[in-house]
Amino acid sequence: MTVSPRTCLNYINGTWTASSSYRVAESRNPADDREIVATFPLSDRSDVERAIGAAREAYKAWRLVPAPERAEYLYRTGEIMAKRKEELAVLMTREMGKTLTETGGDVQEGIDCAFYYAGEGRRLFGQTTPSELRNKFAMTVRQSIGVCALITPWNFPVAIPCWKAFPALVCGNTIILKPARDTPACATVLVEILEEAGFPPGVVNLLHGSGQSVGQALCESPGVNLVSFTGSSATGATVGEICGRTHKRVCLEMGGKNAQIVMDDADLDLALEGALWGAFGTTGQRCTATSRLLLHEKIKAEFVERLLDKTRQLCIGSGLDPNTDIGPLVNRQQLDNVRQYMEIARGEGAKVLIGGEVPQDSGLEYGYFFQPTILDGVTPSMRVAREEIFGPVVSAIEVKSFEEAIEILNNTPYGLSSSIYTRDVNRAFQAIRDIEAGITYINGPTIGAEVHLPFGGVKQTGNGHREAGSAVLDVFSEWKTVYVDFSGRLQRAQIDNRE
Numbered sequence: 001m002t003v004s005p006r007t008c009l010n011y012i013n014g015t016w017t018a019s020s021s022y023r024v025a026e027s028r029n030p031a032d033d034r035e036i037v038a039t040f041p042l043s044d045r046s047d048v049e050r051a052i053g054a055a056r057e058a059y060k061a062w063r064l065v066p067a068p069e070r071a072e073y074l075y076r077t078g079e080i081m082a083k084r085k086e087e088l089a090v091l092m093t094r095e096m097g098k099t100l101t102e103t104g105g106d107v108q109e110g111i112d113c114a115f116y117y118a119g120e121g122r123r124l125f126g127q128t129t130p131s132e133l134r135n136k137f138a139m140t141v142r143q144s145i146g147v148c149a150l151i152t153p154w155n156f157p158v159a160i161p162c163w164k165a166f167p168a169l170v171c172g173n174t175i176i177l178k179p180a181r182d183t184p185a186c187a188t189v190l191v192e193i194l195e196e197a198g199f200p201p202g203v204v205n206l207l208h209g210s211g212q213s214v215g216q217a218l219c220e221s222p223g224v225n226l227v228s229f230t231g232s233s234a235t236g237a238t239v240g241e242i243c244g245r246t247h248k249r250v251c252l253e254m255g256g257k258n259a260q261i262v263m264d265d266a267d268l269d270l271a272l273e274g275a276l277w278g279a280f281g282t283t284g285q286r287c288t289a290t291s292r293l294l295l296h297e298k299i300k301a302e303f304v305e306r307l308l309d310k311t312r313q314l315c316i317g318s319g320l321d322p323n324t325d326i327g328p329l330v331n332r333q334q335l336d337n338v339r340q341y342m343e344i345a346r347g348e349g350a351k352v353l354i355g356g357e358v359p360q361d362s363g364l365e366y367g368y369f370f371q372p373t374i375l376d377g378v379t380p381s382m383r384v385a386r387e388e389i390f391g392p393v394v395s396a397i398e399v400k401s402f403e404e405a406i407e408i409l410n411n412t413p414y415g416l417s418s419s420i421y422t423r424d425v426n427r428a429f430q431a432i433r434d435i436e437a438g439i440t441y442i443n444g445p446t447i448g449a450e451v452h453l454p455f456g457g458v459k460q461t462g463n464g465h466r467e468a469g470s471a472v473l474d475v476f477s478e479w480k481t482v483y484v485d486f487s488g489r490l491q492r493a494q495i496d497n498r499e
């Protein structure tokens with residue numbers, strides 16, 4: 001069945017509009033690149049300026065809407081998203097390739113996020129604390145920040161925009177969403193849902209286009225107060241640099257090189273299921289994906305053997321087919337990256353135990369498929385052991401002890417997710433203490449974070465902020481400290497109370 005391409009437009013000040021450049025580009029189905037999924041505008045600086053103008057104007061009234069009332073819009077958003085869940089999941093599979101089970105999960109994460117941050121509208125707690133002076137009251141309140149630019153990736157084309165948009169909105173900010181070029185249709189449907197939920201014109205804006213023109217202009221403009229970015233480390237460094245120069249608040253979520261440790265006392269069946277899902281789920285295109293297995297020497301041979309068996313049974317194909325376990329990579333560039341890493345791995349002396357190639361099966365020739373791949377003989381200094389691959393490739397690394405496993409796990413520039421399978425409770429708690437990562441799973445895979453807990457990483461994964469949970473409220477709001485002196489006289493802190 002062919003579906004005609006969707007025409008995506010920008011959304012500025014409550015109106016769907018073409019770019020003033022009139023230039024367009026298209027997104028294609030990565031399982032069959034003959035299919036155009038959508039066309040979208042390549043916005044230019046004048047579109048960016050119009051969106052910023054609309055968002056600034058709308059901010060004046062939106063910041064004054066009481067937070068519980070702002071939350072009502074999010075409840076409606078969650079309800080509409082739930083109604084459109086299946087439609088959105090199918091569209092997402094067509095646009096970026098992951099399986100229907102996974103795209104349904106992506107939309108569900110967005111729905112959960114809507115209800116969670118709607119609830120925050122009735123909390124947004126500040127603190128009260130005693131003043132050091134008599135007849136004086138001290139408290140903190142959260143204040144909105146202004147116009148937030150949200151620059152989002154293609155791998156979670158609904159969930160990640162929701163992680164950013166919903167807390168931003170409930171905190172009283174207005175937003176400009178700049179989605180990835182690979183997933184314009186998913187972003188368009190999300191904004192249609194926000195429109196239907198009734199957000200006033202200018203509160204939510206959408207700009208399609210390239211990072212070089214739209215993303216950069218948003219980062220540079222003095223009209224934007226905050227940039228929240230999820231994507232590659234290289235782009236994140238540029239975003240951070242421009243925002244530093246222009247004194248903007250910036251939240252960066254970047255790469256990962258996540259490891260799963262399997263100790264000799266682990267439940268191997270459980271650890272195998274975890275490794276399979278963590279490494280090959282979403283075709284390895286998650287920043288939380290498992291890309292290193294740190295296997296205790298006593299179980300390594302058996303574990304690898306059994307993992308190979310399970311990997312052989314995985315079915316590669318279109319994500320729309322219910323039998324598919326592994327969909328395609330998102331685009332040709334991503335496929336070329338993974339192939340290049342295979343050459344690097346072979347050149348460095350790693351051994352390909354399974355996979356490592358583009359599948360030759362008929363029916364897959366028009367897609368960006370890659371076989372699930374397990375590498376052996378990988379040493380911690382090799383590039384494949386240190387750099388993010390973002391594909392279905394996992395390295396099996398032997399470790400002699402728990403201490404060695406932790407040392408290797410920490411030996412990367414990143415620190416997002418991590419996991420350990422062990423039945424030893426002491427080991428588990430030592431791992432929680434010693435692993436350098438924002439997230440640690442005990443007896444679970446490295447993927448599968450939930451929206452009401454903080455999400456983010458240490459070292460080069462981020463810049464110290466957390467998304468999701470109540471932690472992200474510290475990104476999207478400013479603390480104001482308020483002192484109320486009801487003594488009717490001048491009271492001097494640090495002086496009068498010491499006399």
Ligand code: UN1
Pocket residue numbers: 109155156230285286287288446447448449450
């Ligand atoms: C990402 O890959 O950028 O924890 C986000 C997970 C998902 C989110 C991944 N809930 O795997």
